[in-house]
Amino acid sequence: MxxxxxxxxxxxxxxxxxxxxxxxxxxxxxxxxxxxxxxxxxxxxxxxxxxxxxxxxxxxxxxxxxxxxxxxxxxxxxxxxxAGVEAHGKVCIGTVKGDLHDIGKNLVKMMLEGKGLEVVDLGTDVSPETFVQTAIEQNCRVICCSALLTTTMPVMGDVVKAAEAAGIRDKVKIMVGGAPLTEEFCRQIGADAYTPDAASAADKALEFCMEA
Amino acid sequence: METMTPKERIKNTLSGKEVDHIPFAVLNGQSWIAARNGLTMSGLLDLPDAGAQLLVDAYRELGTDILTSGCSAAWPMISAMGGSVDMNALSAEIVSRPLDTIDGIAGYDVTKVISDMKKYHYYQRTLDQLRNMRSLVGDRIMIGGGFFGPFTMAAQMLGVEQFMIELIDGEEEDVRRIVDFAAEIVIAYLEDLIENGLDLITIPEPVASGDLIKPDLYEQFVLPADLKVRERLADKCPDVLVHICGRTDRLVAAVAAAGFSVFSVDSIDMVKAQNDAGGRCALFGNLSPALVLAAKSSDEVYEISKALCEQMKPFGRFILAPGCDLAPNIPLENIQAMARAAHESQTD
Incomplete structure (x- = not known):
């Protein structure tokens, strides 16, 4: 049309x-x-x-x-x-504890919305507990963690541990991204996916939501 | 064997003359040094000598051929314009921005902002630090430093995201006005630094990163402002280092053609960069702070550094360095491994 x-x-x-x-x-x-x-x-x-x-x-x-x-x-x-149209799925996103950089996180958020996903934006300086609590309360299929600093990257591992401790690790996918991150780091901390750019992050999150 | 002072080594590298070995330097490094000593940047400046001795000792321990002073940040300007900064954070974080909209810059008088900025406690402490460092090291080593470049400083007034939108959506005239305003502030600060012993102007432009804006915008807004800074200060301090983070492979030719002394680059193909630079400027780089320096062993860092030095030797005009500022969690021995590789790179 x-x-x-x-x-x-x-x-x-x-x-x-x-x-x-x-x-x-x-x-x-x-x-x-x-x-x-x-x-x-x-x-x-x-x-x-x-x-x-x-x-x-x-x-x-x-x-x-x-x-x-x-x-x-x-x-x-x-x-x-x-009309009862629903989003493809729900995702929460934030920049991890100790990190105030949000351009990358905001870009991913926009791309996620562009894929028809509902996004809960937790902002910056987000604790592992907040990520996990939000995923439980809002029934999010994916947690997206962003970090720009090498000093704050390890917090992403704490998010994975917090999800395990809360007993939701098999229900939620954890994605990581940010300038200093690598696929290797993602594997080390036990996260589910690393993507190098915002558009790929949105593709991956959509894939996870469609699997559910 | 070393037969040159660090200053001679750098000066010769910048002008394409022979050196005893490839020089080694870090980009800034002050927050790494402060963190290693359990200090914030403001804590460093609050030491009785404004941190001069600690910095000189630390750069000596690292084995660098350039020292750094000047805060490479925007705090004094943000404070002078009515914004606020958390000085207790490791690198000082901007809490509130002075501008909501780009045309808000029209309400500021640049002369007054400069005058107010100079009254700021940490501005004066930065000048004290530089003066003290210069008296400690004499003339045998260059001291680099500066604020961010004008484009990045302008983005700090408004917030980077809003500034990015204005680049596309706003009036070109408004963007030029705010960048010009920032250039005057950068020039005023650098004049003070030069008066207190600075002999290498550094212009970091992280907001001009090739990951953020397209090369056209760099040539439209960033380059003219950086050139203005260089031209206004050329008679006082001719050596200028430009740093841009991220993907800068498409900018090397433009930076080199503009006549800057040295271009500090992030993790890009250095052979291509040398070819693009065509001997018109020196290159400074480019080990990734996150993927190499923080992640690899000192032996691996040494091998990577050695290989890069070998690769760059035929081109000359090369300073071995990290691709960006040092993250606080990088081990000392990894930085020293770079210095060792550079010191062992005897040139023919």
Whole structure:
């Protein structure tokens, strides 16, 4: 449908105001909210994620695209709820205890939302207990831990241990990411997945949620 | 055998002349040294000599050919502009930003911000530290330092995420205005540092990382501001080190063509970087602090360093160094292993 292509296209350009108007226009034309979400907003955000992964676009472009998606999603929200459309799954995300850097975490959050996942953003300086408690209370399928500092990376291991201690390790997947991290570190601490960039993180989280 | 002073070694490296061996340096390293001594950055500056002796001893123990002073951060500017900083954190964290929107910069008078910044206690302590270090080491070793570069300083006023959005969404004029404003602050600070003994200007631009912005934006906003800093201070301090974190392979040619003395690079292909630099500037790098220095044994670090020195020897104009600032958990012996590899790299 032409209007959905337009929504996707303007979202990729980060034109938030136009995206918001087009989403409303599509609703007024009787296009189902779920189609607008999946073929308009999420389609656009998927293309943004791929381009980001391939170094065709960079952080500023992703930020403005995500802002456009959020503005469109705000309009859609009540219509999606009324139609009983549910997210593909629920994920909680945060930057680990002792670390206040949040750009990487925020980028992953945007990409997760772009995959149609519901995200509980715990912010920065998040303790292992908070990650685990949130996963239990909010029924999250995935915990995403971010760290920029080599000094805070070990906290991710504490998140894995806290999930084991709480008896939820077999119910929740733990993903790790951030500039100093490696696949090897992920294996050492017993986490389930390391991804090198925000778009791959969202792909992996979606995969985990679809497995559930 | 060493036949040169560290300063001669660095000066010769920057100008492409012969050296007795490849020099070794770290990028900043102050928070590593402070943490190792159980201090925060403010605790270091609060020592009676502002931490000068401790720093000189630590850099000597590490075996570096360059010392560092000056805080490489934005705290004095943020405080002078009405933001707040947690000085008890290891590297001082910005708690609140002075600007909500980019056009808010129009409400500030740069002369007043500079004047207020100079009254800030830790600003003056930084100058004390540098002066004391210079009197301890004399003229045999270069001391590098500085704030962040103008682009990164501008991002600190607003928050990096908001600043990134403004790069795409805002008016080009607004971005230029805030970066120019920051450049004046950087220049004023560097003038004070030079007066107190600095002889290597360092311009770290982490927000210009190739992982964050595309090369076009670097050339549009970052490079002109960094060049402005260099040109305004060229007669007082001609040697300038530019550092950009992350993926900088696409920026080497531009930095080298701009005429900066040395480019400090993160974990990129160094042979390609040397080819792109084409002998127009020295390269400084590039062992990963996280993936190599914090993760490997000292023997492995030595072997990696030795191999890099061998690889870079034919090009000249190379300083062995970590690819970014030292993380506090890097073992001393791993840094010393780098120094050993550099010292053993006799050049022909």
């Amino acid at each position: 032409e209007i959905l292509k337009e929504i996707s296209g303007y979202l990729q350009q980060g034109r938030a105001k136009i995206v918001k108007e087009l989403v409303q226009q599509a609703l007024d034309q009787g296009v189902p909210a779920e189609d607008i979400l999946r073929e308009g907003l999420l389609d656009g955000m998927n293309i943004v994620g791929e381009k980001f992964k391939n170094n065709e676009i960079f952080v500023p472009e992703v930020l403005v695209a995500a802002r456009a998606m959020n503005m469109g999603a705000q309009i859609l929200k009540p219509h999606l709820a009324a």
